[in-house]
Amino acid sequence: MNRRNVWIVAKKELSGINYEKTILFAILLQLFVAMFSSFLMVGLTSLYDPSSVSQYSTFRYSIGYAGANSTLLDRLRETDDFTVYSMDLSPALESLKERKLAAVIFVPDTPPDSTGPVQITLYTLQNDLQATVVGVKLKEVFLGFEGDLRDARASRITEQPIELEFPPAARTEGFYEFVYGLLIPLLVFMPAIISASLIIDLITEEYQHETLETLVSTPVTFAEMVWGKILACEILVPVQAGVWLILLAVNGIRIENPVPILILVSVASLILILLSALTALHYRERTAAQFIYSTALVVVILVVVAVPENPLNLIVRASVGNAGLEIYGAILLVSAAAGLLGYATHRYAVRVGRLAQGGL
Amino acid sequence: MGIFSDIFTIARWEVKKSFSSMGRNVLPLAIILFILLILATGFVARSGMHLQDGMYTLATDDRDLGNILASDGRFTVFISDGGTLLSERPAFDLVIVNRTILAPLTDRGRAAFTTLSRDYDQYVASVYNREPDLFAAYPLWIDLQYVKSELDFQATQNGQYISVRQRSLAPPVPQGPVVQVTPPPSTIPYSADELRKNLQQETGTNDQIARYTSLFTQLPSTTNLKTPDQLSPTLPFDSIIFVFIFIFPLYFTSQFFMMSIMNERIERKGEILLSSPVHPLVIIAGKMLPYLAGMLITSTAVILAARASLLILLPLVPVILFFLASALLIGMLSRSFKELSFISIFFSTIATSYLFFPSIFANVHVISLISPLTLIILQLQGMGFSAMDYLYSTSLFYLTSGVLLYIGVANFNAERLFDLHPFLPRLREFIGSSLSREHPYRSLFLANIFLIPIVFMLQMMALVLLFNLPMPLSLILLIVCAAFVEELAKSVGVFSLFFAELPALPLRTVVWASAATAIGFFLGEKLFLLAMLSQITDSIFGSILFLQQGALLLWMPLLLHFTGVLIVLLTIRTGGRKWYLPGVLAATVIHSLYNLYFVLGMAR
Numbered sequence: 001m002n003r004r005n006v007w008i009v010a011k012k013e014l015s016g017i018n019y020e021k022t023i024l025f026a027i028l029l030q031l032f033v034a035m036f037s038s039f040l041m042v043g044l045t046s047l048y049d050p051s052s053v054s055q056y057s058t059f060r061y062s063i064g065y066a067g068a069n070s071t072l073l074d075r076l077r078e079t080d081d082f083t084v085y086s087m088d089l090s091p092a093l094e095s096l097k098e099r100k101l102a103a104v105i106f107v108p109d110t111p112p113d114s115t116g117p118v119q120i121t122l123y124t125l126q127n128d129l130q131a132t133v134v135g136v137k138l139k140e141v142f143l144g145f146e147g148d149l150r151d152a153r154a155s156r157i158t159e160q161p162i163e164l165e166f167p168p169a170a171r172t173e174g175f176y177e178f179v180y181g182l183l184i185p186l187l188v189f190m191p192a193i194i195s196a197s198l199i200i201d202l203i204t205e206e207y208q209h210e211t212l213e214t215l216v217s218t219p220v221t222f223a224e225m226v227w228g229k230i231l232a233c234e235i236l237v238p239v240q241a242g243v244w245l246i247l248l249a250v251n252g253i254r255i256e257n258p259v260p261i262l263i264l265v266s267v268a269s270l271i272l273i274l275l276s277a278l279t280a281l282h283y284r285e286r287t288a289a290q291f292i293y294s295t296a297l298v299v300v301i302l303v304v305v306a307v308p309e310n311p312l313n314l315i316v317r318a319s320v321g322n323a324g325l326e327i328y329g330a331i332l333l334v335s336a337a338a339g340l341l342g343y344a345t346h347r348y349a350v351r352v353g354r355l356a357q358g359g360l
Numbered sequence: 361m362g363i364f365s366d367i368f369t370i371a372r373w374e375v376k377k378s379f380s381s382m383g384r385n386v387l388p389l390a391i392i393l394f395i396l397l398i399l400a401t402g403f404v405a406r407s408g409m410h411l412q413d414g415m416y417t418l419a420t421d422d423r424d425l426g427n428i429l430a431s432d433g434r435f436t437v438f439i440s441d442g443g444t445l446l447s448e449r450p451a452f453d454l455v456i457v458n459r460t461i462l463a464p465l466t467d468r469g470r471a472a473f474t475t476l477s478r479d480y481d482q483y484v485a486s487v488y489n490r491e492p493d494l495f496a497a498y499p500l501w502i503d504l505q506y507v508k509s510e511l512d513f514q515a516t517q518n519g520q521y522i523s524v525r526q527r528s529l530a531p532p533v534p535q536g537p538v539v540q541v542t543p544p545p546s547t548i549p550y551s552a553d554e555l556r557k558n559l560q561q562e563t564g565t566n567d568q569i570a571r572y573t574s575l576f577t578q579l580p581s582t583t584n585l586k587t588p589d590q591l592s593p594t595l596p597f598d599s600i601i602f603v604f605i606f607i608f609p610l611y612f613t614s615q616f617f618m619m620s621i622m623n624e625r626i627e628r629k630g631e632i633l634l635s636s637p638v639h640p641l642v643i644i645a646g647k648m649l650p651y652l653a654g655m656l657i658t659s660t661a662v663i664l665a666a667r668a669s670l671l672i673l674l675p676l677v678p679v680i681l682f683f684l685a686s687a688l689l690i691g692m693l694s695r696s697f698k699e700l701s702f703i704s705i706f707f708s709t710i711a712t713s714y715l716f717f718p719s720i721f722a723n724v725h726v727i728s729l730i731s732p733l734t735l736i737i738l739q740l741q742g743m744g745f746s747a748m749d750y751l752y753s754t755s756l757f758y759l760t761s762g763v764l765l766y767i768g769v770a771n772f773n774a775e776r777l778f779d780l781h782p783f784l785p786r787l788r789e790f791i792g793s794s795l796s797r798e799h800p801y802r803s804l805f806l807a808n809i810f811l812i813p814i815v816f817m818l819q820m821m822a823l824v825l826l827f828n829l830p831m832p833l834s835l836i837l838l839i840v841c842a843a844f845v846e847e848l849a850k851s852v853g854v855f856s857l858f859f860a861e862l863p864a865l866p867l868r869t870v871v872w873a874s875a876a877t878a879i880g881f882f883l884g885e886k887l888f889l890l891a892m893l894s895q896i897t898d899s900i901f902g903s904i905l906f907l908q909q910g911a912l913l914l915w916m917p918l919l920l921h922f923t924g925v926l927i928v929l930l931t932i933r934t935g936g937r938k939w940y941l942p943g944v945l946a947a948t949v950i951h952s953l954y955n956l957y958f959v960l961g962m963a964r
Contacts, residue, residue, distance in 0.1 A: 017698060062532065065541065085531035090541045094534035096507050101532060104507075108546030117495040118583070121503040121544045135591055142502065142588035149499035155497035161487040162425055164480055165460035176471030177434075181412040194705060201697040208697075210628055264955070286697055287378070287619045288386045295393045302400040306407045313413050320415055320468055322436075322453075 005220045009228020013202055014235070021084055061102040061134055064092035068109035072120070072145040076105075103134045111150040135357045179253055179344060180320050185312045187248070190262065191240035192269030193297065194277040195233040200289045202229045203280035222353025226281070230273055230345075237269045238262050256321035264318075264327060267334045268311050272297070274341040281345075281352055361589070366638050370646025378620060378650075408433070416472035419445050420456040432479050435472070481589065489559055494552040498559070500583045501548060504820065548585065555585065602740065603733050606672070607715065609658040610680060611708055614687040617651045621691030622700055625777050640772035648684055655680045672739050674750065675732035678757035679715070685764035686711070692768060693786055703783075709910035714821050729753045730820050756820070766810070770794040792856035798882070800857055800869075801876040807853045808880030810886050815849045843951035846942050850877050850921060851928040855940060862929075863936050870929045878921035883918075920954050923947075 063082045065073055066089040076084045085092075085101075092104045104123040110116065124134060150157070203226065205211075220228075245258050255261070275294045283289040304310045314330050317323035411755075412434050419438040420426050430437040442457045449455050452470040453460045464473045488497035548555075634643075659676050686707055692702040718731040728734045732753045735745045771777075771790045781789065796803040822841040854873050858865055924947040931943030 052784060087531045089543055091531075091534055091538050093507060093541055094536060094538045095532045098534050098536060099535065099710060106544060108543070110546050112499075117501050117548055118499055119503060119544075119546060121505055123505045123507050125507055139588055139591040142591060146456065146498075146500040146588050150497070153493075153496040153499055156493045157488075157491055158493075159487055159490070161484045162422075162428070164425070164456070165458075166477065167461055167463040172521045177412065177415070177475065181415060181434075185411065187538065194701075197701055198698065205697055219942070235399055276554050283386070285614065287623070290615070290619070292386065292389055292393065295390065295397065299393060299396045299400045300402050302397070305409050305411055306400070306404040308407075308410045308413060311617060313410050316412055317414055322415060322417060322468075 002221075002224060005224040006228045006231060009220060009225050009320040010231040010235070013229055013232035017198075017232075017236075060135070062100065063134075063138075064095060064101045064104040065107070066092050066104060067107040067120075070107050070112075070145070071148045072105070072107060072141070075141050075144050079141060080116075081139075093123060096125065099125070103138065105138075109111075112149050118149060181316055183251075184248070184255065184319050185315050187244045188241050188265050188315060189269070189312070191244075192265060192272050193235045194240070195237050195269060196272040196297070197271050197290065197293065198234045198236075199229055199277050200232070200280040200286060200293060203277060204284060204286040204289055207284040208286065226277060226345070226349040230270075230277055233273050234266070234270055238266045241265050255319045257318040257323065257327070260327045261315050261318050261332065264315060264331050265312055265332065267331060267338055270338040271334065271341055272300075274301075274338065274345050278341075278345055278348060281348055363642055366642045367646040367649060370638075370643055374620065374647050375650045377478075377618065389409075416453045416468065416475065417451075417708040418454045418456070418472065418476070419448075419452040421445060422456065425459065428483055429476065432475070434475060477875060477929060485559070485589070486604065489556065494556050498555070498587050500588060501555075502591065503585055504542065505544075533713055543670070550585065559587070601718075602666075603719070603736050605666075606659060606662055606676060606736065607679070607712075607733075609662070610655055610676075610683050613651050613655050613658070614683040615704060617648065617684060618691040620647065620706055621688060622694065622697065625692070625919040634777075635772050636770075641769045644688065644772060646686070650682065651684060669739055671744075672736050675735040675739075675754060678754040678761065679732055681761040682757045682764075683711070684770065685761040687719065688768040689764055689790075692771065693783065693790065695783070699742060699783070710821070714817075717779060719808075730756070730823075732757060745760055756817050759810075760817050763814055767791065767794045773890050788852075788856045788859065791852060792859060795853060795857045796856070801872055804857065804873055804876040805855050805880035808850060808877050809884035809887075811849050811853070812881070812884035815845055816888065818845045818849075839955045840948065841950045843955060844944070844948045846881075846921075847928065847947040847951055849922050850881050850925050851940070851944055851947070852923060853877060854929060859937070862932055865929070870926070870933065873921050874925040874929060876924045878918060881921050882918045920951065924951055 006345050054330050061081060063076060063084050065076065065086050073084065073086070087095075089104070089106055090103065095101045096104050098248055102124075106121040106123070108119065110118045112118070122135075122138065143237060206225075241262055242258075245255050245261070248255060275296065276289070279293050279296070280289045283292065305312060309330075311324060311330055311334060314327045318327050410433065414436045415434045416436070417438065418435045418442060420429070420430060421440065421442040423439055426437045426439045431436055440451065445452075445455050445457055449462060450465065453466065453469040454464060454476060461473065461476070464470045492498035633638075656673070657674060658679075660670070660682075663672050687704075690700065690707060691701050696702050715731050715733050718728045719733040719737050729749060729752050735749060735753055738745050738749075767790055771793055776789065776793065779786075795807055818841050822838060823843065854877055855862070858869075858873070927947040927950065928940070928943035931939045931946060935942070
């Protein structure tokens with residue numbers, strides 16, 4: 001096999017991709033998703049945990065309290081979040097409608113240690129973001145009240161859970177886990193999936209445009225041509241994945257161990273690319289090859305994800321910085337598999353090439 | 361009658377062709393893969409997903425607690441004595457000594473802390489769920505009642521708080537008449553067993569897979585009572601992942617439609633069909649029918665398998681149409697399979713973002729209604745949706761699909777299908793030949809009316825993207841984006857139609873074309889706003905996108921639209937076709953300034 005020939009084919013394919021401006025779409029796409037991921041962070045945090053937005057947390061909401069006295073009333077008065085007014089239910093509800101109150105609570109005169117439950121009613125405004133904010137803030141108070149009631153009924157509870165003391169630091173509703181545990185492995189592997197479907201296009205194109213005969217008549221062998229195409233697709237992977245890591249970093253998402261991650265992604269994607277190259281060589285027709293490839297991809301991803309210590313998991317761990325040397329082991333293992341698969345692809349391509357030269 | 365039989369004939373050909381081109385040698389492998397897929401699914405179900413394993417390290421001196429927490433794969437648990445742990449605290453994300461969690465030191469630690477506290481809540485709930493005396497373990501139940509506000513309807517939906525800022529010590533006194541309400545009953549209308557079942561459903565298993573599969577069998581919540589723990593709005597992540605199961609086959613099938621269109625063009629087989637006397641619309645309908653049927657059948661199958669309500673099909677229909685219409689255009693526009701792959705990936709990502717991201721906010725914000733998937737999520741959560749909701753969130757999809765289909769049909773001829781011009785000029789030609797050269801003004805007028813849904817859809821996308829940036833920035837960006845989209849949409853028709861003669865277009869034609877465009881656009885905008893979008897346009901973001909000036913005279917926006925097109929056309933007339941984009945930008949600046957002026961005016 002001539003390395004220069006392989007490189008010439010790879011360069012030709014890369015410039016073809018460049019000429020069609022398709023790569024532009026890919027990069028636009030990356031920017032778009034990167035923008036979205038930052039949007040998601042901000043949006044999810046502020047809408048689902050409104051107290052994370054400072055302007056909401058400093059605000060005192062007016063609450064109407066109707067019905068019997070209880071420790072709930074004391075608890076509401078203790079917090080800085082609410083101004084509580086004891087009033088009758090009917091005027092309270094009318095004030096709520098006129099937005100003079102943010103919520104109304106009605107508490108019945110059920111004694112704390114009664115056998116039945118205490119059913120309180122919380123009135124908020126329909127379809128209103130403010131209702132969500134108030135609800136989140138009230139939840140803490142209600143939880144405290146629930147604790148009071150539980151204490152009053154403690155003698156009737158048979159099994160107490162192990163108690164755990166939480167530090168005063170509030171739960172952060174940050175989306176750390178979503179970003180590092182799902183988004184990053186997904187984004188980093190997206191270029192691999194794109195490249196693998198690209199190789200199908202590149203190979204079947206030769207068959208469907210009937211340009212193969214011309215190619216075979218040049219000094220480039222068939223196997224060299226296939227490897228050139230594989231190389232072109234493989235080069236795109238670390239470049240795109242690297243762009244991802246940079247974009248994420250620009251968005252304030254810092255990723256540890258970028259180099260081993262990129263290496264692992266590159267080798268793993270080589271496996272995908274080789275698999276789809278084999279499929280394309282076998283079927284020579286895009287629809288069939290893409291169909292088989294995408295179904296196989298789903299199977300492979302499912303199996304991979306179900307295995308403990310899989311490459312995706314290792315990328316997650318490496319990106320948060322909780323991985324040891326396992327990632328290098330995985331790189332070795334995946335490289336070995338890619339090598340085997342590469343050998344198989346080479347043999348197959350040589351065979352197909354020989355058949356092609358002997359007249360199609 | 362004849363048309364329908366033609367459609368069916370073509371549909372039959374399409375099915376036959378795709379089966380024969382897939383060939384017999386695909387089938388065996390496809391069957392093997394299918395069996396493997398089932399096996400793999402079983403494997404995942406048994407072994408669980410190991411994506412986030414070992415993300416956090418946790419150390420404790422309590423073996424029981426360690427065992428409980430180790431059941432969550434995300435934690436790697438170390439057990440050691442308290443003294444060592446205290447001295448090695450920075451080595452772990454979380455340290456629990458003496459059943460007290462030490463405050464986390466890093467971001468990762470804080471994330472671990474959040475996960476831990478969720479796990480702990482779940483653990484506590486699972487212990488209390490088993491209590492024989494349920495009302496001892498769960499003494500407090502909250503009945504949530506929603507009251508419809510009669511004031512300031514517009515101001516609240518965008519998350520602005522208004523007039524609740526009361527400082528006085530005396531309770532507020534309502535202005536309106538007070539309707540006497542009977543206090544709610546103090547007894548619970550449900551038995552303890554019913555409530556317990558609900559609780560267990562919610563906190564039953566911590567298994568990652570069960571979280572998704574349990575949706576398949578989940579009964580709608582039988583009670584509207586909540587414990588304090590259930591009070592916060594639930595992030596519908598699980599429903600969203602579930603909805604993905606609906607959408608995935610749709611992507612898949614529309615891919616095949618794209619490829620079929622592309623294949624006709626590459627192998628020039630389409631020529632035979634084109635030379636037959638049937639209308640392109642019939643050909644397209646026939647080719648589309650098998651895919652449409654396939655999508656509907658798979659969706660129905662998924663719904664039935666999930667034992668969900670068949671009502672979910674309703675919001676899926678416009679999405680399916682939209683996918684098919686886009687697939688048709690993508691298949692017709694791209695020059696090679698490579699380009700097809702990239703454009704289709706690009707399209708599906710954008711469509712996914714538009715469909716999925718708003719629906720994340722299904723439980724908190726009306727804006728989420730711009731995606732039909734929100735309706736599915738609402739339906740899955742047992743809340744249902746009204747006919748009005750349906751109209752709001754699907755009308756854009758229906759209309760846009762219609763317009764895209766029309767462009768596809770108008771260009772379904774040998775000249776357009778088999779030339780190999782680059783992408784953007786091709787797009788321009790497509791639009792150009794959708795317009796009539798004999799009646800330029802009439803077709804410009806109509807085209808701009810029908811462009812409105814697409815414009816709105818693009819503006820909605822901008823809204824989805826921008827509405828969570830900090831407040832003044834998001835408004836300004838939104839104004840500029842909306843103006844740019846409008847100016848681009850208005851000018852693209854004239855530009856494509858008069859592309860050949862543009863630099864030397866007579867002034868009279870310029871003015872008339874601008875007028876036709878402006879009137880069409882204006883009319884379409886107003887009609888559409890009146891008919892469809894009042895709910896969304898009520899929010900402050902909506903009023904910026906669509907600027908309803910209310911009492912303001914109607915000729916102002918009309919004049920604005922006219923000026924915009926005129927600027928673009930005059931720029932091209934003086935500078936040549938290369939000046940198209942600068943012209944649009946100039947018009948955008950003016951348009952934005954106008955909008956800004958009125959937004960500032962409104963804010964006062």
